[in-house]
Amino acid sequence: xxxxxxxxxxxxxxxxxxxxxxxxxxxxxxxxxxxxxxxxxxxxxxxxxxxxxxxxxxxxxxxxxxxxxxxxxxxxxxxxxxxxxxxxxxxxxxxxxxxxxxxxxxxxxxxxxxxxxxxxxxxxxxxxxxxxxxxxxxxxxxxxxxxxxxxxxxxxxxxxxxxxxxxxxxxxxxxxxxxxxxxxxxxxxxxxxxxxxxxxxxxxxxxxxxxxxxxxxxxxxxxxxxxxxxxxxxxxxxxxxxxxx
Numbered sequence: 001x002x003x004x005x006x007x008x009x010x011x012x013x014x015x016x017x018x019x020x021x022x023x024x025x026x027x028x029x030x031x032x033x034x035x036x037x038x039x040x041x042x043x044x045x046x047x048x049x050x051x052x053x054x055x056x057x058x059x060x061x062x063x064x065x066x067x068x069x070x071x072x073x074x075x076x077x078x079x080x081x082x083x084x085x086x087x088x089x090x091x092x093x094x095x096x097x098x099x100x101x102x103x104x105x106x107x108x109x110x111x112x113x114x115x116x117x118x119x120x121x122x123x124x125x126x127x128x129x130x131x132x133x134x135x136x137x138x139x140x141x142x143x144x145x146x147x148x149x150x151x152x153x154x155x156x157x158x159x160x161x162x163x164x165x166x167x168x169x170x171x172x173x174x175x176x177x178x179x180x181x182x183x184x185x186x187x188x189x190x191x192x193x194x195x196x197x198x199x200x201x202x203x204x205x206x207x208x209x210x211x212x213x214x215x216x217x218x219x220x221x222x223x224x225x226x227x228x229x230x231x232x233x234x235x236x237x238x239x240x241x242x243x244x245x
Contacts (some may be wrong), residue, residue, distance in 0.1 A: 005057055010050035015040070018048050018242045047244035058239050061223030064126075064213055068206040071238050072108035079195060080104055081204040086193040088209075096189045098127060098216045099134035101209060103190045109238045114139065118234075125229035126218045134187040140174035142191045143167045149185070151192055 017037050024030040037047070051057055056070040068077055084101035092100075106118040116139025124132040145153045157165070178184055195201060220227035225235035237243075 007057075007060075009053065011046050011048070013044075015043075015045040016048040016052075017045055018052075019244055048242045049244060050240060052240070052242045055241075059223070061221075062225060062235075062239065063219055064217050064224065065206050065210065067108070067224065067235070067238060076104060076108040077206065078203055080108075081206055081208070082195050082201045083190075083193045084209060085204045086195070087189060088212075090193075092189060094212050094216050095128055095130050096134075096186055097209070097212055098131045099138070099186055099190050100193050101213075102127070102131065103135050103138050103194075105135070109241065110234060116140070122231050122234045123217075125231055126220075126224075127216060130183050130186055131216070133181075133183050134190055137174060137178040137181075137187040138190040138194075140167075140171045141178055141187050142194065143171055144175040144179070146179070146188065149188060149192070151188065154194075 017040065019033070019037060020030050025032045037045075041047075058070055059066055062070075068080075072080075080101055080103070083103070084097050087097045087100045102119065102123050104115060104119065105122060106112070106115040110118060110122070116136050120132045120136035123135060142154070143157070145151060178187055220229070225232050225239050
C-alpha cells in the first residue's frame with residue numbers, strides 16, 4: 001500500500017478472521033476451525049471481507065499491470081515476462097507475445113489446477129479470441145511433443161510428474177484438436193517460449209510490455225474486477241482472496 005493511500009480499512013477495530021478454503025480442509029488435513037471461529041464472533045471478531053492488510057493494496061481501478069506487480073508471485077511474474085520477452089526477441093506477432101505474457105496468469109494468484117482453461121476464461125473479455133484460445137490450449141499442448149516444429153516433451157515434466165506420467169484423456173483430446181486448428185502455432189509458440197523456474201535468465205519488468213498491452217488488452221474504465229464482465233468475479237477473487245463469502 002502506498003503511503004498516500006488514505007482509504008479506510010474495512011471492519012476497523014475488530015479482529016478479522018480468515019477461514020481456510022474448503023479444499024485445504026478436505027484434502028490437506030488442515031484443522032477445520034469452523035466452531036472455534038464462530039464462537040469468537042461475540043468477542044469483537046468478524047470474518048474478513050475486503051482488503052487484507054497482509055497484501056499490497058490494489059488501486060481503486062486496477063489495471064492488468066497492477067495485478068502483475070501487486071498480486072502475482074515473484075516466480076510467476078518472472079516466468080511470464082521472460083517467456084513474452086523471448087517471443088518479442090524472436091520477432092513474433094503481438095498476439096503471440098500477449099499469449100506468452102498471459103499463459104500462466106491463473107497461476108499468479110488464483111489457482112494452479114487446469115490453469116490454461118481458467119486463464120483463458122479470465123482474459124477472454126479483454127483480448128483477441130486467438131490469444132485466449134492459445135492460453136487455453138497451451139495447457140494440453142505442453143504435454144504433447146511435436147518434432148516438426150522443434151518441441152520435445154519437457155525434461156522438467158519428467159522431474160515434476162515422473163517419467164511414467166500419462167496425461168488424462170481430456171488433455172490428449174484437446175491437444176489433438178489444437179494441432180489441427182488454424183491457430184495451432186500461436187498456442188505452440190507459448191509452449192516453445194515457456195521458461196521454467198530454474199532457468200537462469202535476466203528479469204524483465206512488466207512495464208516493458210506496456211505499449212503492447214495497451215494495444216492488445218481492453219482495459220475496462222471501471223478497473224478489472226468492477227466492469228461486470230463474465231470473468232470480473234475472478235479478478236475480484238484476486239483482489240480480495242480472503243473474503244469469507
